Amino acid sequence: MANDPIKQFEIQRLFPIEVGGLDFSFTNSSLFMVATVATAAAFLIMTTSGRGLVPSRMQSVSELAYEFVAGMLRSSAGSEGMRFFPFVFSLFMFVLVANLYGMFPYFFTVTSHIIVTFALAMLVIGTVTIYGLMRHGTKFFHLFAPSGVPPVLLVIVAPIEVISFLSRPISLSVRLFANMLAGHITLKVFAGFIVSMTAAGAVGVAGSILPLLMTVAITALEFLVSFLQAYVFTVLTCMYLNDALHPSH
Amino acid sequence: MAGTSDTNTQLHIPAEEIGAGNFPPFDSSTYASQLLWLAITFGVFYWIMKNVAVPRIAGILEDRRDRIAGDLGEANRLKQETDDAIAAYEQALAEARAKAHGIAHETREKLKAEQNARRDKAEAELAEKLAAAEQHIAGVKSDAMAKIEDIAGDTTSALVEALVGKAPTKTDLTKAMKSALN
Incomplete structure (x- = not known):
């Protein structure tokens, strides 16, 4: 085995919970x-409890994570995008720590399940769509009609843009899920070779x-992948x- | 050989038992539980991040930025003050130097004028004395010249008396002397 x-x-179910025929058990996944x-x-x-003006070693790790994500968000979405910072920072920290937890032997990797990564991806796309529609109204659909494209070409370009938008949650979730899954399987297979040999x-x-x-x-590579996929x-x-912030690109 | 067959049976057992849904990530019976617990945990995590962690780290970073900016501002202010003090010092120095130059010049001029006046006075006095002396000399000379005739007369008279034995008359003497002197 x-x-x-x-x-x-x-x-594996740790505490079975069932509500209305649905299985909401507290599982090893929930535990992790x-x-x-x-x-x-x-x-x-x-x-960060010390709130040191001169940071301690561990405090600077937290600050580094903060500034890393803040820099990413600011360079991609501008200073306006900083309103989403708590959300983006939570996503980064959650995915990163979940990935790294998976690197412990016998630990469960939360992000190796498509439903989890898909839920996170849908959360992102849902936020983008709802915020974009709330803020720009119908102008949000300019996303599908890039400026500077001749009207004739729009017939071709617009469907491509729509398909690309719809495929985003799939690519976003499958990328993370597949990387974690494949990495852990490879690791397990090679470790299994040692035992069989x-x-x-x-x-x-x-x-x-x-x-x-x-x-x-591969263990070293997987640590890299854990960070890289979170990034x-x-x-x-x-x-x-x-x-969502600037739909007319 | 035994190991290989072992592995094979192990790999086959779950597939036979559960069927097509044996690949855990695609087992939809676990989705409800995973979604619920993801929602709970991520929701709590987001709440903590939004209300505690992010404001705290942002506060720390902002405090540091403010502190650095404040310190830099203070340093600039002090530098400005130093520069001002140096400029004031240099100006005072230049003024003092100019003033010293002025005083030295003035003193030199004054001394020169005094010296000139004293020299002029001395020269005038000397000229006066010179003139008086010349006058005196001229007086003495004319006196001497006047007396020379008497002495010459007396001498001539005495010489004639010694030679001839008889003193010449005054008139002859005067006549002879006149012709001799002139």
Whole structure:
């Protein structure tokens, strides 16, 4: 059973809850969501509790995260975009910490489930659409008709823009989900090779050094991917929010 | 060999038991629970970020920016003050130097004038004395010249008496002397 690379993504009920025929159980996924939120919030609040003018080492980590996201949002959506900062910062911290939690052996990766990443992506697109419509009204649909395009070409361009807009939540969620899923499966498969090879005698034990090296390398790569996917998710969120603020691009 | 067959059976068991829905991320029976707990946890997280963490970090960063800007402003103000003080000092120095020059010049002029006056006075006095002396010399000379005739007369008379044995008359003497002197 330990060798099954899919097993790590299984959802296990910890406290079964059922309301109206729907299963709302507190699962291992829920547990890691709580852990992610608790860790991220506790870290950000406790490291900044000193409010040091000269930051301590940990405080500067929090400040770094803050300024990293703030810089991203400001450069993509301008200073107007800063009204979405708490939302974007929450997204970044949540995805980043969830991804990093997944790097612990035997821990569950919240973001390896499409429903979670899709929900987050829909939250982003929903915010963009609702805010864009509230603020610009029908002018929000200028998003689909870029200025400077001849009317004849609009017949072709507008549907492409609509399709691109509709595919955004899918690409946004699938990118994060697939990266986390594939990374963890690869890691598990290579680690599994070590186990199977050592079972095949002395030659196997000697040969298992290769998958071991691969496992180490992929672990390092996965740490990079964990951060990078959180970054990509956030930077795309910033760009979509820019569309909500300035639809006529 | 045993390991391989083991793995195969392991991989097959869940598929046979659960069927097509065995891939956990696509198992829609877990979606309701995941969505609910995501909504709860992310909602709480967003609330904490919006109301506690973000304002706090923003406050820290703003305080620091203000402090740095304030310190820079203060430094600029002090530098401005220093520059002003230096400028005032330089101006005072220049004024003092100009004044010193003026005083020195004035003194020199005054001394020169005094010296000139004293020299002029001395020269005038000397000229006066010179004139008086010349006059005196001229007086003495004319007196001497006047007396020379008497002395010459007396001498001539005495010489003639010694030679001839008889003193010449006054008239002859005068006549002879006149012709001799002239």
